[in-house]
Amino acid sequence: MPAEEKLYDLAELFKVFGDSTRIKIIWALFEEEMCVCDIASLLNMTQSAISHQLRVLKQARLVKPRREGKNIFYSLDDEHIEAIFYQGMKHISE
Amino acid sequence: MPAEEKLYDLAELFKVFGDSTRIKIIWALFEEEMCVCDIASLLNMTQSAISHQLRVLKQARLVKPRREGKNIFYSLDDEHIEAIFYQGMKHISE
DNA sequence: CTTATGCATGAGCTGTTATTCATATGTTCA
DNA sequence: TGAACATATGAATAACAGCTCATGCATAAG
Numbered sequence: 001m002p003a004e005e006k007l008y009d010l011a012e013l014f015k016v017f018g019d020s021t022r023i024k025i026i027w028a029l030f031e032e033e034m035c036v037c038d039i040a041s042l043l044n045m046t047q048s049a050i051s052h053q054l055r056v057l058k059q060a061r062l063v064k065p066r067r068e069g070k071n072i073f074y075s076l077d078d079e080h081i082e083a084i085f086y087q088g089m090k091h092i093s094e
Numbered sequence: 095m096p097a098e099e100k101l102y103d104l105a106e107l108f109k110v111f112g113d114s115t116r117i118k119i120i121w122a123l124f125e126e127e128m129c130v131c132d133i134a135s136l137l138n139m140t141q142s143a144i145s146h147q148l149r150v151l152k153q154a155r156l157v158k159p160r161r162e163g164k165n166i167f168y169s170l171d172d173e174h175i176e177a178i179f180y181q182g183m184k185h186i187s188e
Numbered sequence: 189c190t191t192a193t194g195c196a197t198g199a200g201c202t203g204t205t206a207t208t209c210a211t212a213t214g215t216t217c218a
Numbered sequence: 219t220g221a222a223c224a225t226a227t228g229a230a231t232a233a234c235a236g237c238t239c240a241t242g243c244a245t246a247a248g
Contacts, residue, residue, distance in 0.1 A: 001121055002183075009186045010179065011114040018109030019206075020102045027095055036225060049207055051226055061188075070215050070224045084181040085104065087174045089096075092103045094155075113236075130195060143237055145196055150235095164194050164245050189248105196243075205234075213226070218219100 016060045017084070021045065022053050026081060029063065033075035110154045111178070115139065116147050120175060123157065127169035 001007075016022060024043050028034060034042070040050045054074055057063040064077040095101075110116060118137050122128060128136070134144045148168055151157040158171040 001118070006183070006186070007117050007121065008114045010182050011112055011117045013182050013186055014108045014117075015112030018105055018112040020105040021206080023101050023105045023108075024095070027101065037223095046208070047225070048209080048227085052206075055226080067215090067225095070222095072225060078185055080181045080185045084178055084185075087178045087181065088104050088107050089100070091172055091174045091178075092100070092107055109235095115236080131193095140238075141195070142197090142239080145194095146236075149196080161245090164192095166195060191246100191248080193246080194244085197241085199239090199241105201236105201238085203235085203237105206232090208231085209229090211227085211229105213224100215224080216222085218221085 013060060016056060016062065017088075019053070021049070022057060025050070025053060025057065026062065026076065026085075029074060029076045030082065033066070033073045035068075035071040035073050037071070039074070107154060110150060110156065111182075113147070115143070116151060119144070119147060119151065120156065120170065120179075123168060123170045124176065127160070127167045129162075129165040129167050131165070133168070 017026075021043065025039055028039060028042055036047060036050055036054065039054075040047045043050065054063060054065075057074075058065065062076065062078050062081060063074045066073045066075065111120075115137065119133055122133060122136055130144055130148065131141055133148075134141045137144065148157060148159075151168075152159065156170065156172050156175060157168045160167045160169065
């Protein structure tokens with residue numbers, strides 16, 4: 001059994017994935033980087049709500065921002081996400 | 095982008111993994127099947143708390159019970175869990 | 189049958205979390 | 219400088235989740 005702290009961190013990571021809004025954001029970013037307002041309109045949610053969730057994703061080092069003028073574009077910052085989602089999809093598709 | 099419902103189910107799955115108690119239970123079951131009281135004493139928690147969490151894991155079809163006399167032994171019921179955990183561990187170990 | 193043991197379950201409490209609303213920060217352009 | 223736009227942030231609210239406590243149910247032993 002790994003160290004207590006490792007298991008706690010692992011739970012924290014999965015907790016970030018445990019929200020459908022964040023799942024949708026990540027899935028959108030699989031395609032291409034997007035700015036906050038585009039994510040908001042794509043998911044039909046307020047800019048504020050998206051911004052709050054992006055903050056969570058950023059703190060978990062799953063996405064990273066890039067400013068371009070007034071817009072801030074977010075992109076995925078981890079190559080393991082896709083593998084995790086793939087395995088998760090396999091489970092729920094049984 | 096997959097169907098709304100699929101993404102919701104995926105979030106629900108990760109939500110189950112998003113608790114350190116359940117992570118510990120699953121990790122314990124990687125080794126071998128265990129009865130409720132043994133899991134409780136291993137994690138130093140009450141039998142009730144473990145039973146509640148096992149219910150969550152069972153509903154997500156991640157573990158399955160097997161009765162043997164008065165004891166009920168739980169074991170993992172999904173071959174994807176290990177792969178998901180492995181990828182998750184890779185992320186937090188950066 | 190009675191008692192003891194292992195597990196499940198429901199209610200209640202408490203801490204957490206996702207969203208909204210209002211507002212602040214930062215950038216561009218006139 | 220000032221207006222307009224994009225994003226971030228803090229407070230507030232409502233829903234949710236995990237634990238404890240009390241208790242019910244099933245099985246085994248006497």
